[in-house]
Amino acid sequence: MMNLEPLFWLTPTSAILALIFAFFFFRWMMAKDEGTETMQRIAAHVRAGARAYLSQQYRVVAVVFVILALVFCYMAYGLRVQNPWVPFAFVTGGFFSALAGYFGMRTATYASNRAAAAAQESLNAALVVAFRSGAVMGLVVVGLALLDISIWFLVLNHFIGDDGIPGQKLVIITTTMLTFGMGASLQALFARVGGGIFTKAADVGADLVGKVEAGIPEDDPRNPATIADNVGDNVGDVAGMGADLYESYCGSILATASLGAAAYAAQPDMQLKAVLAPMIIGALGTLLSIGGIFLVRVRQEGSQKQLGAALSRAVNLSSLMIVFGSLGVLHLLGIDNLWGIWGAIVTGLITGIVIGYATEYYTSHAYSPTRKIAESSQTGPATVIISGMGTGFLSTAVPVLAIVAGITFAFLSASGWSFANLSGGLYGIGIAAVGMLSTLGLTLATDAYGPIADNAGGNAEMSHLGPEVRKRTDALDALGNTTAATGKGFAIGSAALTALALLASYMEELKMAIARIVSKTGEYVFPNLDRITSSEEVHALDLTTLVDSFEVNLMNPKVLIGLFIGSMMAFVFCGLTMQAVGRAAQSMVDEVRRQFRDIKGILEGEAEPEYAKCVEISTKGAQKEMMIPSSLAIIVPVVTGMVFGVAGVIGLLAGGLSAGFVLAIFMANSGGAWDNAKKYIEEGHLGGKGSAAHKAAVIGDTVGDPFKDTSGPSLNILIKLMSMVSIVMAGLTVATSFL
Amino acid sequence: MDIHLYFTLLPEALVASHLAPEEFGKYQAVGVHRRSSSQSLFFEIDPDFDSGYLPVRELSKRCWPHEHGSPRKSTYLGIYRVLEHLPVQAFGDLYVTTDDGRVLRLEKSAYEEEGDSNLYLYQEFVPVQPRVASSLPPSKFCRYITDRNQPVSVDRIVFCDLGLDDLAVDPVNGHGDDLPYGDLAHLRDCLSSVWRKGTKDVKVVNRFLRRQIHFRMIRRGFFVGGGDEMLFYPMPSKEDMESVHYEWWRSAQTSL
Numbered sequence: 005m006m007n008l009e010p011l012f013w014l015t016p017t018s019a020i021l022a023l024i025f026a027f028f029f030f031r032w033m034m035a036k037d038e039g040t041e042t043m044q045r046i047a048a049h050v051r052a053g054a055r056a057y058l059s060q061q062y063r064v065v066a067v068v069f070v071i072l073a074l075v076f077c078y079m080a081y082g083l084r085v086q087n088p089w090v091p092f093a094f095v096t097g098g099f100f101s102a103l104a105g106y107f108g109m110r111t112a113t114y115a116s117n118r119a120a121a122a123a124q125e126s127l128n129a130a131l132v133v134a135f136r137s138g139a140v141m142g143l144v145v146v147g148l149a150l151l152d153i154s155i156w157f158l159v160l161n162h163f164i165g166d167d168g169i170p171g172q173k174l175v176i177i178t179t180t181m182l183t184f185g186m187g188a189s190l191q192a193l194f195a196r197v198g199g200g201i202f203t204k205a206a207d208v209g210a211d212l213v214g215k216v217e218a219g220i221p222e223d224d225p226r227n228p229a230t231i232a233d234n235v236g237d238n239v240g241d242v243a244g245m246g247a248d249l250y251e252s253y254c255g256s257i258l259a260t261a262s263l264g265a266a267a268y269a270a271q272p273d274m275q276l277k278a279v280l281a282p283m284i285i286g287a288l289g290t291l292l293s294i295g296g297i298f299l300v301r302v303r304q305e306g307s308q309k310q311l312g313a314a315l316s317r318a319v320n321l322s323s324l325m326i327v328f329g330s331l332g333v334l335h336l337l338g339i340d341n342l343w344g345i346w347g348a349i350v351t352g353l354i355t356g357i358v359i360g361y362a363t364e365y366y367t368s369h370a371y372s373p374t375r376k377i378a379e380s381s382q383t384g385p386a387t388v389i390i391s392g393m394g395t396g397f398l399s400t401a402v403p404v405l406a407i408v409a410g411i412t413f414a415f416l417s418a419s420g421w422s423f424a425n426l427s428g429g430l431y432g433i434g435i436a437a438v439g440m441l442s443t444l445g446l447t448l449a450t451d452a453y454g455p456i457a458d459n460a461g462g463n464a465e466m467s468h469l470g471p472e473v474r475k476r477t478d479a480l481d482a483l484g485n486t487t488a489a490t491g492k493g494f495a496i497g498s499a500a501l502t503a504l505a506l507l508a509s510y511m512e513e514l515k516m517a518i519a520r521i522v523s524k525t526g527e528y529v530f531p532n533l534d535r536i537t538s539s540e541e542v543h544a545l546d547l548t549t550l551v552d553s554f555e556v557n558l559m560n561p562k563v564l565i566g567l568f569i570g571s572m573m574a575f576v577f578c579g580l581t582m583q584a585v586g587r588a589a590q591s592m593v594d595e596v597r598r599q600f601r602d603i604k605g606i607l608e609g610e611a612e613p614e615y616a617k618c619v620e621i622s623t624k625g626a627q628k629e630m631m632i633p634s635s636l637a638i639i640v641p642v643v644t645g646m647v648f649g650v651a652g653v654i655g656l657l658a659g660g661l662s663a664g665f666v667l668a669i670f671m672a673n674s675g676g677a678w679d680n681a682k683k684y685i686e687e688g689h690l691g692g693k694g695s696a697a698h699k700a701a702v703i704g705d706t707v708g709d710p711f712k713d714t715s716g717p718s719l720n721i722l723i724k725l726m727s728m729v730s731i732v733m734a735g736l737t738v739a740t741s742f743l
Numbered sequence: 744m745d746i747h748l749y750f751t752l753l754p755e756a757l758v759a760s761h762l763a764p765e766e767f768g769k770y771q772a773v774g775v776h777r778r779s780s781s782q783s784l785f786f787e788i789d790p791d792f793d794s795g796y797l798p799v800r801e802l803s804k805r806c807w808p809h810e811h812g813s814p815r816k817s818t819y820l821g822i823y824r825v826l827e828h829l830p831v832q833a834f835g836d837l838y839v840t841t842d843d844g845r846v847l848r849l850e851k852s853a854y855e856e857e858g859d860s861n862l863y864l865y866q867e868f869v870p871v872q873p874r875v876a877s878s879l880p881p882s883k884f885c886r887y888i889t890d891r892n893q894p895v896s897v898d899r900i901v902f903c904d905l906g907l908d909d910l911a912v913d914p915v916n917g918h919g920d921d922l923p924y925g926d927l928a929h930l931r932d933c934l935s936s937v938w939r940k941g942t943k944d945v946k947v948v949n950r951f952l953r954r955q956i957h958f959r960m961i962r963r964g965f966f967v968g969g970g971d972e973m974l975f976y977p978m979p980s981k982e983d984m985e986s987v988h989y990e991w992w993r994s995a996q997t998s999l
Binding site: 215217218219220221222468470471601607608688689690691692693694695696697698 | 842922924
């Protein structure tokens, strides 16, 4: 067992602290006033719906996990083409991700009526209840992620022996740990796709029949799909976003640790520091996030601007502190190239901030792109769609260029300003992603706060609370919309960096797989016919040699084939998820119409609709529809690897990453812009509610709903899951590529 | 069962019903099976008046409960030239009903002229339904449109005034982009033609009611009358809408 740096213990300590504070905030929120009997009844409906959805979702996911775990067991212990720890790492990754989603959603569904009740007192009281409830999600995600990483690191450090090759133990530990990312990724994809289909089916169904056909307002208790709509906010925006960022967070730390182990394999002392650095920076960010949460407050009756400033103050201050704190951590670790690695961390943070601002610029109606979409609604829905798509396409430029600049600076900074130092540069890209996500506890709190505020508004509306209360919950909700858009930009940006780091880690995983083949058969022949016969030779392979040996270059048709398949995957996945929303929404429309027809007294408010039936329809629709796109994300990398080998897989991942990243930005931003263009009109501009412009904008928003809440966010996970599957299946790919 | 007499505006009709105003409004808006939705505007009419044209003396004969005892929802007593045969004194409260059956009751109030020289946009409901730009304030408009000396006139009229934002004072350069009316350029032209004093006082913007009414755009309220006799039904203030009448106000803004 190797001796760990004392600073390592900051990781499990901060994880436990995060969980303690999450528990403290949960208890604090639970002690708050629950509001009137009506408020409690409405919240109970939402809670029951959310619980029903989650238990059904977890049952389906559990079956998939058991099947895959058995397959991995067979591959590891039967065929011996896989790391024997993979089945267990895979299951724990999924389990912790699911646990984080469960706690986050449980908290959110208890918090909505309490936030609405607090809004009766003051804006600040409501903000603090909603935000600290959102913080439970943020802290549970980072707490469980760091705890899982710490436990696995300690366990593997204990069980994995030193095989005599210097630096090899940490390479094995980190590449093994990386495989638990697949469990987290798969669970995240199910959560995002399932949650996204659920929430949009309910939303679109509720709007189409409730608002358009029956003319009843949003969040009206007479609408049978209203509760499902509120449940959807929780399963999509709380559990889905939490699982998404949980796996990004784990993925970035684990990929960076793996790259660090590979980059510094020849310097065992420095290697440990490079492996621990991302974990410790994550730990520091968690501590700063806890501090930042206490900074979020306004005066008893603050303005909308002050609300935004309160959140920005906390996020900005924590980010600023991580800039200096990470420098301190690197200094205490005594890591080589301190300023270069620190530069990469700062680059990641700046890239995240730039993407966040760009997202806000293109999706907020405070700026011209969204206002122009709103103006185009005066000439009908066709021009709304055209201008929304145009804005979405244009909005990809800044995030892509920010990522390009981020990758360049992070790589060069960490590599000592030389493109020749490939492994050092790739470590820089990984740690840039860690920097971007370091204060995830806080940024995720601002995300999870949004749906809580939204549900609080719905609860206030359905409970007929006074105009002053509704005004406060509306202010909280409006701020939540902005933070949600920024959060999505952050999730996409971090996904791009993490996926790139995973791509590099894949190459390391290949070495492990080749080593297993060599130890079993005595030799391994590369596609370029180079032959190696000992594990020492395998471990001596550097990244450039490995790329050459597998003929990963653009002249190799297998790479091009992979690129095409990867690009296609992004579009096919979007098509499948969007059509799934359409079908699930149609079922919801039919059900709402049925209830209006068959249950007498609904529209008079004399009979209660069957809310649970709508939740059930959305749940069933989501479970049924999520299977094909999710399965595709697993099957395609495996088949590509088995047919086209490593070169095909690298092409697939590169194509999926580049097309998926740009498509995800396009979909999230055009959807967000359509949504806010409609809100701009609803505020009374360009004719206001009920005008021809509003009708056109509503159509744009309906089209944009699955863009921004189902397909777009799911793409983040798709590109990472394909990388994770490739990593886990590296053994199979190396052993059985047919062409 | 009590029999109520209602004068509906969309379309013009005199209707007897056992339903109280709130119930009648819901029935008009969404029907029995709640499979339709439309706005409804109606006055409660005091049946205690004589008319040789409208069968108000036969209310109890025409409007009787169903055989199984349920109330009769609507019995049409007249669907043509009803307004001109109703005495102004018979008009009770006005009920404004949204698409999903939320009913707002408006009471009569004393009318006071505004001391300005703004332009106006009127939506007429009965007996004809044009939308009209005018330089005349409501009382003068009512007198003008029912003046038999004019080339075209009606006996009585029901109308409301609609918001114009800055176009009320400057139809050429004023900001009107946030108005929900279609064809804004045409509206500006119409308002401009009545803005130039001495040319004309009234200009038709649309010849008939094309879509539903944006209730939120009703500025002061509804007007009923002819000649010098005019009733005024003011809309509640925005503050009252957001507090006292919130359910109705929310529903009124949802209409698509």
